[in-house]
Amino acid sequence: MRWQTKEKAVERIVSAVGLFSVIVLLLIGFFLFKEAFFIFYKIGVMKVLFGMAWYPTYEPPEFGMFPLIMGTVAVTILTSLLAIPLGIATAVYIAEVAHHRVKEILKPVIEMLASFPSVVLGFFGMVVVAPILSNWLSPILSEHIPELLRSTGIPLLSTTVADFFYDKLFIASGLNISTAALMLTARAIPVISSIAEDALTAVPRTYREASYSLGAGKWDTIWRVVIPSSVSGLSVAVILGIGTIVGETMIVLMVAGGAAVIPYWIFDAARPMPAAIAAEMAEAPFRSLHYHALFGIGAILFLITFGLSLLSDFISKKYRSVRIGEKI
């Protein structure tokens, strides 16, 4: 075969494969929405989205997804509070502060953490973190500290604060949204920090040079030049990190506690949306209302993560046009 002919053939094969995957993805999406449609049609959109009771196997069943949605929201907020600052700080450390030898070690370690199977993280949360919380941390926070505070006799401290510790920091079960948030943080940090690090490294050297030549120190340069000029890249890192948290299944299935009720406090249990699908799909009879309801959850999840990735795409496009063009 002449090489042009070969080239043509390869091109055809590659585009066929690409087209095939696009078609498969479209079919999956179509299937997801087709199966999800029925539950909204049958029960009503408002009743499904804002219904307070998720009793899919009762007679008559109830399909209020609000507790599940709030489970995901609660876990995502808690995790974000930990993972966003830690992820960004890790990125700043690796990109700007670390000695290049430390960097050479730390970067692959973080990347390895990203490829850690989440079932292992879930398992670790279950057998190590959860018992530590309920057997060790809980007695200290809800018994020893209030006792100590009461014994001081200081107003406020010995009453209100002590009562707060006693009431609120008692951890009935180690499987709750805080444990889930801790394990999800381990999952999200590598995602956030690796994207954030790329964003920081992409800041042109000339900005740093300008800053240093004006007598700025390292931290001034990081705070006032590097971070502000990579803020869109950092936002993308944060958004994709949140996407990871929202979609993560195994960890929340194993350690969030599983209760399909709205969590009101950091040590309450929850059943985030992916956990509900994973836990219940096997028992839901084919084409039953329950089955359609689980597809409904899947569709909502899909819309959330799709929205997040559209947003990050939008931000990074805007960012690129600013960076490349001299004029804004």
Next chain:
Amino acid sequence: MVAGKNIFELKDFSFYYGDFLAVKSVNLGIEARKITAIIGPSGCGKSTLLRSLNRMNDLILTSRVEGEVLFHGVDIYRKDTDVIELRKRVGMVFQKPNPFPSSVYENVCYGPRIRGIKKKSQLDEIVENALVRADLWKEVKDKLHESGMSLSGGQMQRLCIARSLAQEPEVLLFDEPTSALDPISTANIENLLQELRKTITIVIVTHNMQQAARISDYTAFMYLGELIEFGETDTIFVNPYNKLTEEYITGRFG
């Protein structure tokens, strides 16, 4: 040359990138409130020498220096040198205009702000002064809060000069500041340098020999890391002492 008038005094100064000797044992005095040009073919170490004067080369991990660079008689490579203070007094303008991606106003404020100046009226005054001195005020006074990157190339370079001037530097180092600009912008910057010379010491690296001849008081010719010849610009261009200098100036290589 009278030593007392020299603001910088280089003594057997050498600069290494790793094992590579980029500047070889240079002895050079830079007179205050004059323009000193550094010329020479590409890769001969002009930028390296220039960046040694405010220790911008510190950012390169494997670099190493020998000899001394005296600034007001004190070696800036001593351990106890306050590099931040040094760079405030010895500012730098780069080849490619590099304003920050923020407003004209914020660009000029950058140095004063990191030195802790917060009062709006004081910052306003600094910004206006610096822009006036950089001959940019008239053009940008109505768009102080627009992006510095929306200016033309020549204006951006003058913005970078204003940003340095806001620090009230004693010395400004220019690394081929006009090589990315059109002839008119270049002429503007050259006129500006003549004006600034009245108050500031200027060291300029340039690729363009006519530019060196037009604007500088002293010229240093470098070749392969060595300082081949140094003297008054008129002498160097009319009657060079060294054969290499003559060949370079007459354009026989470069």
